[in-house]
Amino acid sequence: MVQIKKTNADVTRYGDLIEDFEPAPLTDNSKVVLEKRYLLKDENDEVIETPNEMFIRVAKALAKPEKDYGVADNKIKQIENLFYQSMASLEFLPNSPTLMNAGTGAGTLSACFVLPLTDSMEGIMKAAHDAAMVQKFGGGTGFSLSEIRPTGTPIATTHGKACGPIAVLKHLSSVSTLVTQGGKRDGANMAVMDVHHPNILDFIECKTIEGQIHNFNISVGASDEFMEAVKNGTDYALYVKSNPADEKSERVEAGRLDARKVFEKIVHGAWLNGEPGMIFLDEVNRNSPVKHVGMITATNPCGEQPLLPNESCNLGSIDVAKFIKDSNGTVEIDWKKLSKTIRLTTRFLDNVIDANKYAIPEIEEMNLGTRKLGLGVMGFADLLVKLGVAYDSDKGIEIGRKIMAFFKEESDNESRDLAIERGPFPKWTGSEMEKRGEEPLRNACRLTVAPTGTISMIAGASSGIEPIFSLAYRKHNILEGETLFYVDQNFENICRYENIYSEDLMEYLSDGGSLLDRDDVPESVKNLFHTAADISPTSHVLMQSAFQESTDAGISKTINFPNEATIEDVENAYMLAWETKCKGITVYRSGSRQVEVLTSGHDTSNDKTRDDLNGESANDELDNILPEKSVNGYITPMDRPQELYGITSRVKTGRGNLYVTVNMAGEKPFEIFTTHGKAGGNDAAMAEAVSRVSSLCLRSGLDPKEIIEQLRGITDIPAWDEGNLVRSVPDALAMVLDKVVTNKSSNVISEATQKSMFNVTDNAQQPSMINVEEKKNINEDTISVTVAANAASIPNCPECAVGTLAFEEGCQKCYSCGYSKC
16 A cells, blocks of 8 residues: 655755746747737737746646645745746746646646547447537547448448448548637547558548548557568458447457558558558557556557547656756756756646646546656757757767656656655556556656647747757748848857858758758758758657657657658658657658648659550559559549749739749649738638649649639639739639640740749839849749759648748647647
C-alpha cells in the first residue's frame, strides 16, 4: 500500500523565485499571434488582457488544485509564482487550450482526445455525439475504425448489410464539419485502421482525391507481422470477428493479401499527398504502461499521442534553447536549471488534469484514472545552433538522444515524488510495473514530443524537435513598396557577425532558395544552418528515433522529402522508422499537395500523357499512372513536371484586378492560378476555386476548349478592359486561357520570377522584378515565367494568403500570421 503524505509540498526541488523578475520580451509575431488567438476579448472582440495578465491568469488557475492536496496557502502562492515565471520567461508553455481557457471557466484544457468507436448503431452514434461535444469544447479527436465490420457483412438483427468503415468515417467527418460551421475552422481528427482489416485497401485510398474527408488525417495501424511479411515478400492474414455482434468474440482469418502490394499502396499514397501515415501498433503497445486496461489502437490527430479510448492529451513544451550557459568560454547546456524546470512543469501538467473541464463523464473518468502527461521539447534546432552543432550530424542526433533521456529521468523522478505526495494514478493497481515491484508513479506517461505550432511562435523558438524550416520568410503585408522579412534570429546574428547579411540574401531565402547554393556564404555557416529541405529523410528518421528511445508516448515530426523524391525513397523511410523503433511516421514530399500554388516535381523524362496511354495496348503501363482500383476507377490527375513555363495576364474585372497564370506543359496548358489584387475574402476564394477545378480538368486531360466553353459568358459585374467586355472572374479566366490556346501570346518569351505576380496590390506603379532590357520583349499585359524547382515549392497560407506554409510536426504552420492546422 502506498503511503500518501497529505502535508505541505517540498517545493525546494523547483528552485527559487527570481527576485525583480521581468517577463521575456515578445517578438512582433508573438504579439500578433497572442492578440489574434489567445488573449481574452470582450463582446466587441476587443482584447481585454495583456500577455503578462494571461500568464498570471493561467498560473493562478493551475495552482488552485494544490489546495485539494493539503498544501499550505503560502506554498500555493509560491508554486503559483513559479508557474508564472516559467511561462512569462517563455521557458515553458502549455498547449493552446490551457493558455486560452485556464481561469475562464470555459472550454477544455486538453488539446485532443481518442474516442471509442464500437461496431453497433449505438456505438457509432455515441462516437459521433461525443466527437461533437469534444469539438464544441475545442478539442481534436482520434478514432480506430478497426472494430467496424467490413462492408457488406450481413447484419442479423436487420437482415441488411453493413455499410462498412469508410461510410462511418464519412459520417464522422460530416459531424465534424457541422460542429464547426459557426466556429473558426474544422476540427482536427485522426482515423486509424488496422492493416489486418478486410477493408484496408479501401481505407488507404479513401483520400486519394484531395479534399475528400478533408478534416481527417488517416493512418494505417501496422503490426510486426505485416512489416515482416513486407520485408520477406510474403502474404499476411486479414481478420474478422467470428461473431461481429459480440465484441469479445475471437478473431478468425478472412483472407490474405500480398503484404508487399499493400505496403506499396500505403507508400504511394504518402508519396502522392502525405497520407496515409503509419502507426506501428505493436511497438506502441509493447511500451504501454496500462496494457491491463486495454490495447491502444488509435492516436490523437497528429499521431504523437497513442491513447486508450476516452484518454486525452495534456501537453506542454520546454524551450531547451533557453537553457544554455557559458562555462569558462564554452557554451553548454545548463542541466541543473533544466532539471528544475522539468520537475516544475511535470507538476504543472499533473494539476491540469485536476483543473480541467471534460466534455463527457467517460473522458473525465479515464483521465483521472491514468493521469497521462505530455511534457515535451521545442527550440531543439535553436539549441544545436547555439552549441555550434549541425542538426543532421552524428553529434546532433546524440545530443537529441541525451536530452530526451534527461527529460525521462527528471520527469520520472518528479512523478514518483508526486505519487508519494498525492498517490499513484488509480489504474496503477494491476499494472506490470506494480507486479514488478517498481516505485509507484503519479502519471502513467510523462513525455510526448507534441506539435508546438503557435506556442513555439510565442516563445520565439524553433518547432519541437524539427530542424529550422526556413531561415527567412516574408511578413504578410507590404509597406510603402518595401517587403519586410522575418529572419531566424541566430542566423541573422551570425550573418551580421560574418558581414554577409544582405537584403538580397534574405529575399533569396524567403523565395525558397537554399543557403547551400550561395557562393557568398562561408561553408561553416552553410553546414550549421541546414534547413528541413537540406536534410536527408534518413537523418530526419534517425533524429525521431533518437528522441523516441526515452519518450513513453510518441513523437510529432514530419519527414521532409524533396519533390523529386521517388516512391522508393518514401518506402525506405517507412521501413527505417519501423526498424529503429519509432512509433509512427508522417512524411511530406514538397509540392505534393494539389492546393499548392507552385510545386517542384519529378524527372519528366518518363512522363506519359493521356494520348500516350491511348496508344498502348498493355494495362500495366496504365497501372503505373492510375492506382489499382483508384477511387472507383476515376481518372487520377497527371503528376506535375519539374519545371513549367507560364504566362501571367492582368485582367480588369468588376471585382478588381485579376492576375491569371497559365503554366504550360509543352504546347498544352497544364494548370491555372489566379490572384486578386486584393487578397483574401470571398472574391479571392471563388477565383481560387475556379482555377483549382480548371487545373484539375487540365491535368486530367480535358480539352481546354471545353473549360473555356463552360466559363465564357458567366456574368457578375461586367467591366471593360482594353476594349474587351469582361463579364466576371470566371469569364476573365476563360479569356486568358483562350488567348493561350489560340497562340495569341506566342511572342511572349521573356522570363521573370513568379514572385512579382503574387505580391501585388491594386496600385499600377508596383515595382517591377524585370529589368529594362527584358521589358522590351514583353507585350503590354502578359509575361512569361519560369517556375524553378527550388522556388516557393510550398503553398500559401489559407488565412493570410501571402505567407507560405511550413510542413512540420505533422502539421501546417504559417510563420507569417500564426495560422496552424494539424
